[in-house]
Amino acid sequence: MMLPPDPHRLPPREAWFARDAERHLLDRPRFCPMCGEGLDADGGISTEYWAADARYxxxxxxxxxxFGEGVRFDMVTITEVEH
Ligand SMILES: [Zn+2]
Known part of the structure; x- marks a missing residue:
């Protein structure tokens, strides 16, 4: 029995971007923030790009x-109004 091609196939471990590809598969959004549908259904897609330390x-x-974007941070510093 033939299996379908792996849609999440990773690059060879020695490729310079192998770790980034692995992180992308682990961290990418899985569900639509508007309707909650799985992004793997109906042809949804999530593409990642970087600006400094932020991952978009x-x-x-x-x-x-x-259609929009989410941003992943390792750490964020915010201020809060005094109560
Ligand atoms: Zn949706």
Whole structure:
């Protein structure tokens, strides 16, 4: 029996981007932030790019058509108004 091709095939371990590809598969959005549908269904996609230390996931949902991006941070510093 033939298995279908692995849609999440990783590059060879010695490739310079192998660790980034692995992190992408682990950290990418899995569900649409608007409708909650799985992004693997209906042809949704999430593409990653970087700016400094921030990781941006440009995402499109095939179920509802939402198109936008999420940003992943390792750490963030915010201020809060005094109560
Ligand atoms: Zn959606």
């Amino acid at each position: 996931f440009m995402t499109w949902c095939g179920a509802c058509g939402w």
